[in-house]
Every structure is written in C-alpha cells, then in structure tokens.
Amino acid sequence: MSPDGIKLLKTPVLDKSKWMQLPRDVIIGHDVLAQLPKVCEDLQVSGSALVFSGKGTMDVAGSQVLSLVREVMDAELFIVDTITPEIISEAEEAGSGVDVFIGVGGGKVIDTAKIVSYNCCRPFISIPTAASHDGIASSRASVPVKGGSVSLEANPPIALIADTGIIAAAPHRLLAAGCADVISNYTAILDWELSHRLRGEPVSEYAIALARMTAEIISKNADLIKPHSEESAWTVVKALLSSGVAMSIAGSSRPASGGEHKFSHALDQIAPGKGLHGEQCGIGSIITMYLHGGDWRGIRTSLKKIGAPTTPKEMGIDDYSAAQALVLAHTIRPERFTILDMGVTEEVARELIAMLYEE
Numbered sequence: 633m634s635p636d637g638i639k640l641l642k643t644p645v646l647d648k649s650k651w652m653q654l655p656r657d658v659i660i661g662h663d664v665l666a667q668l669p670k671v672c673e674d675l676q677v678s679g680s681a682l683v684f685s686g687k688g689t690m691d692v693a694g695s696q697v698l699s700l701v702r703e704v705m706d707a708e709l710f711i712v713d714t715i716t717p718e719i720i721s722e723a724e725e726a727g728s729g730v731d732v733f734i735g736v737g738g739g740k741v742i743d744t745a746k747i748v749s750y751n752c753c754r755p756f757i758s759i760p761t762a763a764s765h766d767g768i769a770s771s772r773a774s775v776p777v778k779g780g781s782v783s784l785e786a787n788p789p790i791a792l793i794a795d796t797g798i799i800a801a802a803p804h805r806l807l808a809a810g811c812a813d814v815i816s817n818y819t820a821i822l823d824w825e826l827s828h829r830l831r832g833e834p835v836s837e838y839a840i841a842l843a844r845m846t847a848e849i850i851s852k853n854a855d856l857i858k859p860h861s862e863e864s865a866w867t868v869v870k871a872l873l874s875s876g877v878a879m880s881i882a883g884s885s886r887p888a889s890g891g892e893h894k895f896s897h898a899l900d901q902i903a904p905g906k907g908l909h910g911e912q913c914g915i916g917s918i919i920t921m922y923l924h925g926g927d928w929r930g931i932r933t934s935l936k937k938i939g940a941p942t943t944p945k946e947m948g949i950d951d952y953s954a955a956q957a958l959v960l961a962h963t964i965r966p967e968r969f970t971i972l973d974m975g976v977t978e979e980v981a982r983e984l985i986a987m988l989y990e991e
C-alpha cells in the first residue's frame with residue numbers, strides 16, 4: 633500500500649536495455665554546404681576541428697569545407713587515401729585534443745572520421761560527396777583487415793550535411809553503387825532471418841522493416857534514378873540515411889549486410905580496386921536472392937535500370953575470381969551466419985556466376 637492507500641501493483645522486471653544513437657541535425661539539399669558554420673553553432677561545436685577528405689574529394693568539397701570551418705574555429709586537414717588500422721592510428725594521433733571531426737568524401741573517408749571520432753570520444757559531422765554507400769549516417773564502420781573485414785562500432789554523425797548539387801555532379805557510377813548497396817538490404821534481411829531460425833540470433837523487427845522499406849523505395853523508383861539529376865540524388869540520400877538508421881536501431885550492420893556483403897569483402901581481397909563496394913554487394917545480392925529462392929531477376933532488373941553492374945565482367949573482374957570470392961565468403965566474419973555459410977563448392981560457385989549472364 634502507498635501512503636495514500638493506493639494499492640501498488642508489482643510489475644515484472646524486463647531486464648533489457650538498449651542505447652541507440654542517431655544523427656541530430658540532418659540537412660539535405662542544394663548548396664547546403666554553406667550551412668556548416670550554422671550547424672556548428674546549433675550543435676555548440678567550437679574550438680578545433682580535424683577535417684578528413686580524399687585526394688579527389690578535396691577539390692570537390694574538402695577545400696570548401698576547410699575554409700568554412702576556419703570561419704568559426706581552428707581546423708587542420710587529414711587526407712585519407714585508404715582505410716587501414718595503421719591509418720586510423722595515425723589519424724587518431726593527428727586528432728588528439730581536437731573538438732570535432734568532419735568527414736568530407738566517399739565511404740572510406742567517412743568511415744575513418746567516424747572511427748577516429750568514436751575512439752577520441754568527440755563528435756563527428758558527415759559530409760558525403762557521393763551517394764555511394766549507406767554508411768553516411770550509420771553507427772558502424774567497416775575496416776579491411778588481413779584476410780577479411782571487420783565491422784566496428786563507431787559514432788553516428790552528430791550532423792549529416794548532404795549537398796545534392798555536389799552529389800548529383802559526381803560520376804553516376806557512385807550513385808548507382810549507393811542504390812545497389814541499399815537494394816542488397818533485401819538479401820541481408822533474408823540472411824538475418826535465416827540466422828534467427830537456424831542459430832537463434834535475435835532480430836529487430838523495426839530494423840528489418842525499415843531496411844526492407846528502404847530497398848523497396850529504391851527498387852520501385854529504379855526508372856527515376858537518372859544520372860546527374862538532383863531529384864535522384866535526393867531520393868538516394870534519403871534511402872541511405874534510413875538504411876543507416878536501420879543499422880543504428882539494430883546496433884549492428886545486420887539489416888544492411890549479409891552474404892552479399894561477405895562476397896563483396898572477399899572480392900576486395902581477391903580483386904582489389906576493381907568494383908565499388910555497392911556494385912559488388914548488388915551482384916552478390918542477385919546470387920544470394922537466387923539461393924534464397926526469391927526474385928533474383930527482379931533485383932537484377934532494378935540494378936540494370938539504375939545503371940549498376942550485374943556481372944563481374946562489367947566491373948573488370950574475371951568470372952574465376954568472382955567464383956573464388958563466393959567460395960571464400962564464408963571465411964569473412966564467420967560469426968555472421970548467412971546463406972553463403974551453408975557450403976558453396978567451387979562447381980556451384982561457377983554455376984552461380986554463369987547464371988548472372990543468363991538472358
């Protein structure tokens with residue numbers, strides 16, 4: 633009984649908690665780069681910044697961002713050529729004592745800034761120059777390591793500033809790769825559900841619903857995704873954002889990364905520097921959708937409409953290497969159970985790659 637005589641009910645304790653981190657300010661649109669000083673003011677970010685950019689993306693937006701940041705705080709530059717544990721340590725040293733990290737570029741630049749931000753316990757602002765991957769707003773980062781790849785916990789951006797003018801001007805190949813990365817959510821989800829049924833891995837229905845809806849929006853609008861159209865850049869950036877949020881809800885990259893991603897990571901080892909991340913995942917998704925017994929032709933049609941490759945040859949990768957990547961995929965993150973972990977022989981792998989060329 634409470635002091636007021638009200639009978640208190642004993643409620644069962646749910647011994648469960650979850651901490652999800654999501655972006656706070658999201659600015660998407662034409663010429664929004666100029667909003668950066670305002671965003672820093674809104675988020676009360678001041679002091680000093682370390683701006684990460686790439687060799688090519690420096691000219692696209694990195695220099696402009698550096699000038700804008702220097703209007704409101706001290707800023708230094710760190711050029712990311714490739715992402716490795718060594719480069720990350722180097723960047724952490726350069727970022728010691730810095731108040732905010734800003735990533736301006738493609739996926740490698742953004743992932744590096746994200747990891748350094750997490751390790752240095754300082755916020756990070758994401759400024760993608762291309763809609764090529766769904767890590768622009770996620771709380772995960774992928775790092776290639778010897779013999780594979782690791783998915784690390786990282787800081788999601790405190791702010792995402794996506795300038796659709798810059799993104800639409802980027803080579804169409806990058807936008808098409810971003811679409812393919814999102815379309816591959818279809819099979820990532822099937823793999824997660826398979827692991828749930830076979831291994832008892834917990835799933836998040838909300839993360840699955842969001843990731844699937846995102847893939848559906850891109851597939852349904854495949855006809856409307858056009859090169860150098862700011863409208864298309866809008867559509868794709870929003871999809872990448874919601875796919876990233878799905879990963880943050882899940883607390884892992886599971887809703888957006890399954891066997892098709894393991895295939896892509898294996899290709900990065902076997903045929904480095906040929907295909908883009910999203911392109912490889914898209915092709916992997918056609919194959920794993922076939923293995924799941926789903927509409928693999930539908931995935932292939934969407935990718936073709938968008939202008940993403942559907943065969944290894946289109947990425948400059950020979951079929952033998954692609955088949956090897958399929959066989960090796962299960963060795964990448966063996967703890968992540970997918971349909972490719974059920975056993976793919978060399979013979980089957982060759983047949984699966986040949987299937988991609990079928991009319």
Ligand SMILES: NC(=O)C1=CN([C@@H]2O[C@H](COP(=O)(O)OP(=O)(O)OC[C@H]3O[C@@H](n4cnc5c(N)ncnc54)[C@H](OP(=O)(O)O)[C@@H]3O)[C@@H](O)[C@H]2O)C=CC1
Nearest residue numbers: 686687688689738739740762764765767772773774802909
């Ligand atoms: N954290 C996550 O949740 C996710 C992470 N990823 C990771 O992201 C990476 C893939 O990203 P992706 O962007 O495809 O690869 P990269 O970061 O390697 O970028 C590909 C190329 O595009 C160039 N580029 C970027 N923007 C422009 C532009 N506007 N105009 C001309 N060139 C441009 C880059 O230039 P530059 O040389 O200047 O860099 C680079 O040469 C992988 O490492 C992948 O693992 C992918 C999905 C999700």
Ligand SMILES: O=C(CO)COP(=O)(O)O
Nearest residue numbers: 766774783885888889893
């Ligand atoms: O690329 C991702 C989602 O699109 C996530 O990357 P991982 O495969 O490294 O988890």
Ligand SMILES: [Zn+2]
Nearest residue numbers: 766813893913
């Ligand atoms: Zn991906």
